[in-house]
Amino acid sequence: xxxxxxxxxxxxxxxxxxxxxxxxxxxxxxxxxxxxxxxxxxxxxxxxxxxxxxxxxxxxxxxxxxxxxxxxxxxxxxxxxxxxxxxxxxxxxxxxxxxxxxxxxxxxxxxxxxxxxxxxxxxxxxxxxxxxxxxxxxxxxxxxxxxxxxxxxxxxxxxxxxxxxxxxxxxxxxxxxxxxxxxxxxxxxxxxxxxxxxxxxxxxxxxxxxxxxxxxxxxxxxxxxxxxxxxxxxxxxxxxxxxxxxxxxxxxxxxxxxxxxxxxxxxxxxxxxxxxxxxxxxxxxxxxxxxxxxxxxxxxxxxxxxxxxxxxxxxxxxxxxxxxxxxxxxxxxxxxxxxxxxxxxxxxxxxxxxxxxxxxxxxxxxxxxxxxxxxxxxxxxxxxxxxxxxxxxxxxxxxxxxxxxxxxx
Numbered sequence: 310x311x312x313x314x315x316x317x318x319x320x321x322x323x324x325x326x327x328x329x330x331x332x333x334x335x336x337x338x339x340x341x342x343x344x345x346x347x348x349x350x351x352x353x354x355x356x357x358x359x360x361x362x363x364x365x366x367x368x369x370x371x372x373x374x375x376x377x378x379x380x381x382x383x384x385x386x387x388x389x390x391x392x393x394x395x396x397x398x399x400x401x402x403x404x405x406x407x408x409x410x411x412x413x414x415x416x417x418x419x420x421x422x423x424x425x426x427x428x429x430x431x432x433x434x435x436x437x438x439x440x441x442x443x444x445x446x447x448x449x450x451x452x453x454x455x456x457x458x459x460x461x462x463x464x465x466x467x468x469x470x471x472x473x474x475x476x477x478x479x480x481x482x483x484x485x486x487x488x489x490x491x492x493x494x495x496x497x498x499x500x501x502x503x504x505x506x507x508x509x510x511x512x513x514x515x516x517x518x519x520x521x522x523x524x525x526x527x528x529x530x531x532x533x534x535x536x537x538x539x540x541x542x543x544x545x546x547x548x549x550x551x552x553x554x555x556x557x558x559x560x561x562x563x564x565x566x567x568x569x570x571x572x573x574x575x576x577x578x579x580x581x582x583x584x585x586x587x588x589x590x591x592x593x594x595x596x597x598x599x600x601x602x603x604x605x606x607x608x609x610x611x612x613x614x615x616x617x618x619x620x621x622x623x624x625x626x627x628x629x630x631x632x633x634x635x636x637x638x639x640x641x642x643x644x645x646x647x648x649x650x651x652x653x654x655x656x657x658x659x660x661x662x663x664x665x666x667x668x669x670x671x672x673x674x675x676x677x678x679x680x681x682x683x684x685x686x687x688x689x690x691x692x693x694x695x696x697x698x699x700x701x702x703x704x705x706x707x708x709x710x711x712x713x714x715x716x717x718x
Contacts, residue, residue, distance in 0.1 A: 388698055546558075
């Protein structure tokens with residue numbers, strides 16, 4: 310059997326065509342190694358190739374085995390966990406706001422969650438299209454288009470009045486946190502570059518950090534900076550850039566270290582002035598999950614709050630576990646960006662809840678239901694969850710060369 314005939318039979322058994330090239334190169338490598346071995350045994354080139362192909366085994370069985378490995382695999386348990394949390398929160402809202410949902414806020418919250426699940430499923434089960442993801446700028450553009458649509462609907466709310474579309478700082482802050490996966494994708498795109506590519510990445514991160522100054526909250530800007538520094542650190546430690554790693558990391562970490570010292574002073578002063586306890590008590594009066602649980606169940610509501618905290622930590626650990634299993638660095642860095650965005654959202658909300666930010670903008674992903682976590686922020690969160698599941702699902706089927714480097718492009 311000729312080499313090309315063998316490879317064609319193998320490929321015919323594999324449903325995912327995007328991985329064909331990688332498999333072809335891998336099999337050709339094995340055939341070439343065996344060919345050299347048999348040539349050293351005294352065979353001619355033609356005989357050695359024929360023997361090497363024969364040693365590869367039955368092409369149909371080989372193709373079927375490879376097809377089982379290279380298939381899209383959705384983390385169904387994690388998806389059901391997300392949907393389960395949303396259904397749980399919907400039930401909580403139905404009970405709290407009344408089964409008739411006469412309250413406009415109650416109806417809007419249900420609508421946001423329902424639309425959010427639609428976006429979650431749309432992104433999670435959507436087919437991977439190379440033309441959308443072959444350049445990272447296209448992914449960022451796609452994300453900003455979705456975000457801008459929600460924000461425009463919020464601003465021009467004339468014909469959409471009563472539908473639940475509002476513009477808030479929460480929506481804006483969530484959108485900027487949501488750029489973390491896109492920044493991770495850019496680091497992957499510029500891999501194998503030098504200081505020029507790294508400085509370009511720093512410039513892009515700088516633009517996002519400048520945009521974070523608009524809400525005028527110190528800790529929010531600090532967390533945006535920290536998010537981008539963390540992602541860039543991961544990329545540098547993986548050896549993606551031809552630079553002096555230790556020297557570069559010392560330089561970029563000097564900024565968040567200085568800001569953290571300033572932040573520590575602010576927190577110390579606030580604690581000394583009893584700001585933290587006053588702010589937490591005020592937050593508990595809002596219609597967000599902790600306050601709702603306490604009003605519905607009294608002192609027993611504290612156990613519900615502890616359960617929410619455990620679930621929040623659990624889902625982050627679950628996502629981290631999924632990320633560690635990813636073998637495709639392209640998928641890995643995007644999912645890492647999604648997790649970083651969610652963690653920073655939580656930290657920002659905790660600080661705001663403690664009085665070091667606008668308390669009305671507290672938004673805990675997965676669990677917040679207060680009136681200030683309006684539709685735009687909820688939709689951005691669902692898009693991020695869908696993106697995480699989408700990239701996790703395609704980890705085994707995307708070719709290693711799917712994303713070209715800047716130099717290759």
